[in-house]
Amino acid sequence: xxxxxxxxxxxxxxxxxxxxxxxxxxxxxxxxxxxxxxxxxxxxxxxxxxxxxxxxxxxxxxxxxxxxxxxxxxxxxxxxxxxxxxxxxxxxxxxxxxxxxxxxxxxxxxxxxxxxxxxxxxxxxxxxxxxxxxxxxxxxxxxxxxxxxxxxxxxxxxxxxxxxxxxxxxxxxxxxxxxxxxxxxxxxxxxxxxxxxxxxxxxxxxxxxxxxxxxxxxxxxxxxxxxxxxxxxxxxxxxxxxxxxxxxxxxxxxxxxxxxxxxxxxxxxxxxxxxxxxxxxxxxxxxxxxxxxxxxxxxxxxxxxxxxxxxxxxxxxxxxxxxxxxxxxxxxxxxxxxxxxxxxxxxxxxxxxxxxxxxxxxxxxxxxxxxxxxxxxxxxxxxxxxxxxxxxxxxxxxxxxxxxxxxxxxxxxxxxxxxxxxxxxxxxxxxxxxxxxxxxxxxxxxxxxxxxxxxxxxxxxxxxxxxxxxxxx
Amino acid sequence: xxxxxxxxxxxxxxxxxxxxxxxxxxxxxxxxxxxxxxxxxxxxxxxxxxxxxxxxxxxxxxxxxxxxxxxxxxxxxxxxxxxxxxxxxxxxxxxxxxxxxxxxxxxxxxxxxxxxxxxxxxxxxxxxxxxxxxxxxxxxxxxxxxxxxxxxxxxxxxxxxxxxxxxxxxxxxxxxxxxxxxxxxxxxxxxxxxxxxxxxxxxxxxxxxxxxxxxxxxxxxxxxxxxxxxxxxxxxxxxxxxxxxxxxxxxxxxxxxxxxxxxxxxxxxxxxxxxxxxxxxxxxxxxxxxxxxxxxxxxxxxxxxxxxxxxxxxxxxxxxxxxxxxxxxxxxxxxxxxxxxxxxxxxxxxxxxxxxxxxxxxxxxxxxxxxxxxxxxxxxxxxxxxxxxxxxxxxxxxxxxxxxxxxxxxxxxxxxxxxxxxxxxxxxxxxxxxxxxxxxxxxxxxxxxxxxxxxxxxxxxxxxxxxxxxxxxxxx
Numbered sequence: 001x002x003x004x005x006x007x008x009x010x011x012x013x014x015x016x017x018x019x020x021x022x023x024x025x026x027x028x029x030x031x032x033x034x035x036x037x038x039x040x041x042x043x044x045x046x047x048x049x050x051x052x053x054x055x056x057x058x059x060x061x062x063x064x065x066x067x068x069x070x071x072x073x074x075x076x077x078x079x080x081x082x083x084x085x086x087x088x089x090x091x092x093x094x095x096x097x098x099x100x101x102x103x104x105x106x107x108x109x110x111x112x113x114x115x116x117x118x119x120x121x122x123x124x125x126x127x128x129x130x131x132x133x134x135x136x137x138x139x140x141x142x143x144x145x146x147x148x149x150x151x152x153x154x155x156x157x158x159x160x161x162x163x164x165x166x167x168x169x170x171x172x173x174x175x176x177x178x179x180x181x182x183x184x185x186x187x188x189x190x191x192x193x194x195x196x197x198x199x200x201x202x203x204x205x206x207x208x209x210x211x212x213x214x215x216x217x218x219x220x221x222x223x224x225x226x227x228x229x230x231x232x233x234x235x236x237x238x239x240x241x242x243x244x245x246x247x248x249x250x251x252x253x254x255x256x257x258x259x260x261x262x263x264x265x266x267x268x269x270x271x272x273x274x275x276x277x278x279x280x281x282x283x284x285x286x287x288x289x290x291x292x293x294x295x296x297x298x299x300x301x302x303x304x305x306x307x308x309x310x311x312x313x314x315x316x317x318x319x320x321x322x323x324x325x326x327x328x329x330x331x332x333x334x335x336x337x338x339x340x341x342x343x344x345x346x347x348x349x350x351x352x353x354x355x356x357x358x359x360x361x362x363x364x365x366x367x368x369x370x371x372x373x374x375x376x377x378x379x380x381x382x383x384x385x386x387x388x389x390x391x392x393x394x395x396x397x398x399x400x401x402x403x404x405x406x407x408x409x410x411x412x413x414x415x416x417x418x419x420x421x422x423x424x425x426x427x428x429x430x431x432x433x434x435x436x437x438x439x440x441x442x443x444x445x446x447x448x449x450x451x452x453x454x455x456x457x458x459x460x461x462x463x464x465x466x467x468x469x470x471x472x473x
Numbered sequence: 474x475x476x477x478x479x480x481x482x483x484x485x486x487x488x489x490x491x492x493x494x495x496x497x498x499x500x501x502x503x504x505x506x507x508x509x510x511x512x513x514x515x516x517x518x519x520x521x522x523x524x525x526x527x528x529x530x531x532x533x534x535x536x537x538x539x540x541x542x543x544x545x546x547x548x549x550x551x552x553x554x555x556x557x558x559x560x561x562x563x564x565x566x567x568x569x570x571x572x573x574x575x576x577x578x579x580x581x582x583x584x585x586x587x588x589x590x591x592x593x594x595x596x597x598x599x600x601x602x603x604x605x606x607x608x609x610x611x612x613x614x615x616x617x618x619x620x621x622x623x624x625x626x627x628x629x630x631x632x633x634x635x636x637x638x639x640x641x642x643x644x645x646x647x648x649x650x651x652x653x654x655x656x657x658x659x660x661x662x663x664x665x666x667x668x669x670x671x672x673x674x675x676x677x678x679x680x681x682x683x684x685x686x687x688x689x690x691x692x693x694x695x696x697x698x699x700x701x702x703x704x705x706x707x708x709x710x711x712x713x714x715x716x717x718x719x720x721x722x723x724x725x726x727x728x729x730x731x732x733x734x735x736x737x738x739x740x741x742x743x744x745x746x747x748x749x750x751x752x753x754x755x756x757x758x759x760x761x762x763x764x765x766x767x768x769x770x771x772x773x774x775x776x777x778x779x780x781x782x783x784x785x786x787x788x789x790x791x792x793x794x795x796x797x798x799x800x801x802x803x804x805x806x807x808x809x810x811x812x813x814x815x816x817x818x819x820x821x822x823x824x825x826x827x828x829x830x831x832x833x834x835x836x837x838x839x840x841x842x843x844x845x846x847x848x849x850x851x852x853x854x855x856x857x858x859x860x861x862x863x864x865x866x867x868x869x870x871x872x873x874x875x876x877x878x879x880x881x882x883x884x885x886x887x888x889x890x891x892x893x894x895x896x897x898x899x900x901x902x903x904x905x906x907x908x909x910x911x912x913x914x915x916x917x918x919x920x921x922x923x924x925x926x927x928x929x930x931x932x933x934x935x936x937x938x939x940x941x942x943x944x945x946x947x948x949x
Contacts, residue, residue, distance in 0.1 A: 001500045003932075017934045019551070021496030025475040025524070025568065032474060049500075072474040073568060076494070093500060093548075435487065436911045457477075459492035460935040
């Protein structure tokens with residue numbers, strides 16, 4: 001096939017792999033704890049063929065990297081999601097689809113794009129109800145065999161899900177329910193949202209589609225013990241704009257942020273929309289509520305990276321999010337969101353101890369940068385090379401920066417089911433710049449600054465990935 | 474758990490070190506254009522140690538891994554697999570190295586008999602497509618067959634039980650008859666002072682075996698066939714069980730033992746007919762080609778002053794040495810004949826190749842790998858990485874070389890453009906690893922115009938370790 005076009009998101013760390021492999025025994029530097037047993041899955045964009053148009057890295061074909069931990073041994077396997085789109089492009093041998101703009105598809109496949117249920121399955125992955133589901137937020141989830149990574153196809157919860165599914169479902173640690181949302185639920189650019197609940201054995205028992213204040217990309221949402229929050233922030237979708245040749249998705253800071261607050265026991269009819277200044281959050285760390293006061297932590301941007309303005313001009317460069325706390329007192333007559341930054345360093349890809357999701361919690365982890373490695377992508381001047389443990393009660397940060405590495409989203413794994421909150425391991429796939437290879441690094445979650453206790457080295461690179469999940473042995 | 478490879482062994486670290494995975498890559502990224510008439514599969518074999526080795530590691534001791542590049546309609550697909558030898562399977566189960574393939578005295582007690590009885594070895598040196606079988610070969614053991622498509626391991630191939638010796642990594646196929654001739658050194662057992670010569674017909678039947686005593690027990694890596702002769706070059710990398718029992722190197726460079734080139738008439742020759750022709754001390758791993766004319770035998774090889782990679786009997790280094798293309802002439806009409814040597818090319822050279830349609834016959838074109846002197850290796854035996862492909866024209870001697878820059882190149886294999894194209898008309902295939910990106914690519918050259926650079930590069934998104942030897946299977 002043709003060479004990759006000249007695009008920073010197709011070079012170095014971002015350059016796609018062209019193979020699928022099995023690596024039975026990674027070389028271990030240091031020590032991998034023997035009580036860490038299970039599989040860590042990562043999902044990320046790995047275009048199979050050179051993109052037809054300007055490449056956006058939200059649009060590459062999904063590739064899963066599975067790291068299997070067994071009593072101190074670590075193996076690795078990677079496979080593409082064999083979506084319909086992947087199969088078409090493998091057959092044709094070149095790109096037939098534009099990433100973000102369905103109107104810019106090869107005419108032969110225009111109907112396909114408009115009816116496709118599988119998308120590129122490239123953003124996230126969740127293991128729930130004995131199924132490994134790849135999530136991409138623009139389409140149905142895509143199921144893979146958790147052991148072989150063989151593709152099974154779109155999963156619609158026995159036909160009950162007819163909208164998209166977001167890449168950030170939440171699992172309630174108390175009852176195992178999976179709660180997720182969908183944006184543009186009834187079709188591309190529609191101004192509606194979906195909300196769904198799936199029991200721990202995989203049955204969908206609740207589904208709603210309802211109007212949003214405007215058509216927006218709603219990447220993540222928040223669930224607390226008693227509330228569900230829908231943050232509608234102005235990365236807007238507009239078919240008319242796309243038809244005029246302008247960006248289908250754009251940052252419109254003149255529009256307010258609308259935060260929908262819904263009681264978990266209620267329905268979308270019970271949503272209260274709270275208006276605030278435009279801002280953007282890709283990822284929330286966690287949220288909880290007490291006596292009608294909702295508190296949540298978010299990786300907060302004043303304006304988002306990666307998306308243009310409505311007229312196509314770029315947003316300001318080098319924008320970094322920081323950890324912020326949102327507080328909403330529903331006892332007030334006109335509740336509004338109070339926002340305060342908790343730290344001034346960069347913070348993205350936040351994770352928590354999943355046993356404390358939706359509840360009062362203390363520990364979070366995220367990626368950050370010590371600003372020592374310059375980046376070459378349009379939206380960030382520095383490489384995210386650090387892992388931070390942040391105590392949301394004391395606001396103490398404990399971090400470790402790799403001198404020559406890119407970090408991916410961390411993953412917390414408890415030492416045992418009954419261990420204290422935050423007692424366990426933090427896993428992170430690190431790309432080592434000098435060797436052009438990657439290592440799966442394992443930290444003591446409570447002593448990040450000590451650096452990895454073990455590194456499982458690959459002899460190849462794991463390119464940029466977005467999100468992951470852990471399946472215990 | 475897999476422990477790190479020792480940092481102090483260059484052969485276990487970049488750029489020589491192993492990769493830890495097996496993969497498939499379809500439709501590689503192509504720069505330039507892959508010739509539409511290039512149709513078939515290039516297989517390469519090399520050591521790719523799976524686990525941190527026991528004791529001292531020698532480059533020759535790594536587990537074999539085969540890399541296949543399938544080329545068809547301008548598209549290149551790739552696949553690699555370890556060869557599932559008995560050693561590989563045992564260590565896979567154990568999760569660590571328990572066998573030292575180079576030293577039977579350094580194995581886990583449970584496996585102390587293993588090296589002495591193992592029939593599968595490491596399968597790590599070369600690979601040959603002949604008579605419908607893809608054979609990985611390692612010179613210390615019989616060949617090991619792998620599936621040419623999946624690279625799945627099939628098992629040891631003994632020519633239906635007829636082969637009781639090892640098989641050299643450098644068998645020769647006569648282009649006119651399709652006959653394959655190979656030999657084994659230390660044929661009757663470890664450290665034995667003998668060789669066996671085997672002949673295999675075009676259907677893959679082993680038709681003849683000749684056991685021949687040698688002047689001393691030697692490691693004989695390559696040999697030469699011509700139309701009328703088989704040459705067994707006994708050069709003094711000696712094998713000694715006594716030395717090994719005393720803790721010395723089992724194989725060592727002993728120039729005092731002298732150079733003895735065994736010349737066997739190819740047709741009807743028996744052990745009694747071998748004639749040992751002496752020559753001045755030198756060492757050659759690989760020969761480019763040989764031919765004979767009225768009893769005068771001509772052989773071209775990449776000759777060094779002494780053997781690299783092997784110690785002196787007391788375990789010391791033999792020091793640096795550089796191979797250069799050298800022509801041997803042996804006049805069999807002269808009863809007192811010695812081998813006459815003449816260096817015929819100024820550049821360093823290794824992994825020599827010829828157009829296989831001219832193997833054993835008078836020929837004009839050869840190819841080899843070479844350093845350009847700009848990529849220091851930090852190694853004792855050779856100061857610079859081999860990063861250059863050379864084409865040697867015996868007629869014009871015109872310089873035709875291409876440097877791949879900050880890179881390492883593998884052996885370059887010649888593939889004719891068509892069955893009846895003129896000698897040398899075709900392509901040269903080599904795997905090139907960039908020392909900057911640490912990624913590998915298949916380079917395809919016009920074999921008679923190497924200096925103009927590759928016609929095409931097929932890029933991998935991982936590294937292929939340098940490896941040793943390859944073979945070409947033409948498309949069906």
